[in-house]
Amino acid sequence: MTHTSLKTVRAGLVAALVLLACAAPARPDSWRPAGDSRLMLTVGRGEASPAAEGGTVLWCDPPRGPHRHAADACAELEAADGRIADIPAKDVVCPMVHAPVTAHAHGTWRGRPVEYTETFPNTCMLTARTGSVFASAAP
Template sequence: MRHYTKATTWARRGLTAVAALLLAGAATAHGAQAALRHVDKGDWLYVTVTHGDARAGDTRGTLLLCDPPRGHSRAAQACAELRSAKGDIRGIPHKEVFCSMIYAPVTVRARGQWQNRTVDYTETFANACVMKARTGDVFALDG
């Protein structure tokens, strides 16, 4: 049995946040510092969207904070969807939309903490329309 102080727990969360940023491939000094400042403030996810090949495509990412919602162009909507799904991105209700059958792969990734549980989600969709229909505003990084 291990006993952790509050400071130790925050430090561990900070290391988790930095590790998530590094593994997401978008860890800048500013991004890592932002993650460390906010990890003790509730639910958060570092979300990335890669258009094209997951290894060589165009990747964008941001830190989504939900207590209060910020750090994301649609933070309030994304946090509301995550709350209704209890932090499970796969549990977000799918929207009934018509998407083209053009294959333009989009890989999304979310890593972080939700209600003291670690979140590690990765999925590739056929195109951005399908991604939006399945994940709502969580990965809507284009504004």
């Protein structure tokens, strides 16, 4: 009769648990490729599309980069599924000063291309409509 030591049985059980843990499927929403959500954001004075230089890059998943309000901006984009135009407008009172600014964003959100350009009467209206997304890029 063969006797198996307690150490051998424990080692076998640990190996089996490790193999089972590695074989368990990941949740489908828990995996997102790195660098999948990146936007180049620019804001310029006037009604013409702003020049690309001098903008701010916003990375999400996780929020990072030079954007001062990256966490807030990424959360707002997440709630709007990456569609800047769908970010809910803030209930603020803006002065009726005509100082137009044009916001432009291009890049990707969850692998989908993003292209957004809109002119606002002033920076207050820009912030009211786009939240924190263009906060670091505003002139």
